Amino acid sequence: MKLKLPPAVVLVLFALLMFFCAKVLPFGYFNFLRQTYLIYFLLGLSLCIGFIAIIQFYKEKTTVNPMKPDKVSNLVTNGLYKYTRNPMYLAMLLLLVGFGLWLGNAFNSLIIAGFIHYMNKFQIFPEEEILQNRFGKAYKVYCAKVRRWF
Numbered sequence: 001m002k003l004k005l006p007p008a009v010v011l012v013l014f015a016l017l018m019f020f021c022a023k024v025l026p027f028g029y030f031n032f033l034r035q036t037y038l039i040y041f042l043l044g045l046s047l048c049i050g051f052i053a054i055i056q057f058y059k060e061k062t063t064v065n066p067m068k069p070d071k072v073s074n075l076v077t078n079g080l081y082k083y084t085r086n087p088m089y090l091a092m093l094l095l096l097v098g099f100g101l102w103l104g105n106a107f108n109s110l111i112i113a114g115f116i117h118y119m120n121k122f123q124i125f126p127e128e129e130i131l132q133n134r135f136g137k138a139y140k141v142y143c144a145k146v147r148r149w150f
Contacts, residue, residue, distance in 0.1 A: 004122050005122075006066065006067055007066050007088070007089065007092065007123055010115070010118060010119065011092045011095070011096070014096060014111060014112075014114070014115045014118075015099055017111050018096065018099060018100055018103060018105075018112075019103065021105060021107055021108055021111060022103035022105040022107075022108060025105060025107055028105045028107045029104050029105055029106075030104055030105075030106055031104055035101060035104075038098075038101060039098045039101045039102050042095070042097055042101070043094075043095065043098045045094055046091045046092070046094035046095040046098065047091070049080065049087050049088075049090060049091040049094065050087070050088055050091030050092070052079065052080055052087070053080050053081075053087035053088045054088065056076055056078070056080065056081065057076060060073075060076050061073060061074065062074045062076065064088075066088075066123065066127070069126070069127045069130045069131065070130050070134070072130075072131065072134065075131070075138055075139060075142065077142050077146070081146070082146065083146065083147075083150070084146065084147060084148070084149060084150050085128075085142070085146050085147065085148050086124060086148060086149060089119050089123070089124065089149070090149055090150055092115075092119075093112070093115065093116065093149070096111075096112050096115055100112055116149070120148075124148060128143070
């Protein structure tokens with residue numbers, strides 16, 4: 001399997017990279033009116049989405065361990081999963097965007113793009129392959145209806 005690192009570790013590594021970038025680069029800083037409110041909104045939205053997504057997995061009695069997608073017992077397609085196939089990763093993305101706004105360095109948007117690329121290549125695509133093999137046509141129909149991120 002192509003899964004390399006737990007997504008939580010990837011999130012922390014990218015956040016550290018963003019922090020380092022904001023501290024080292026002497027340019028690219030920004031500040032705008034109501035920036036703090038947007039940061040709090042993104043943090044709250046991220047926590048809500050992540051919490052609800054995890055609860056949905058527990059209700060369906062399926063694994064929330066992203067390193068063992070082969071242990072999944074049910075295909076969750078209701079609730080948040082009607083709108084995004086990866087609400088937990090979307091929550092991580094929103095958290096990084098909020099953190100990037102807090103740091104106030106425009107170059108962090110490139111790091112966020114790197115996070116999306118990494119998650120797609122090393123987490124989401126391998127998970128999708130496993131889910132396709134496990135759930136077949138039902139998963140293919142689900143993918144046709146629901147976008148990967150948002």
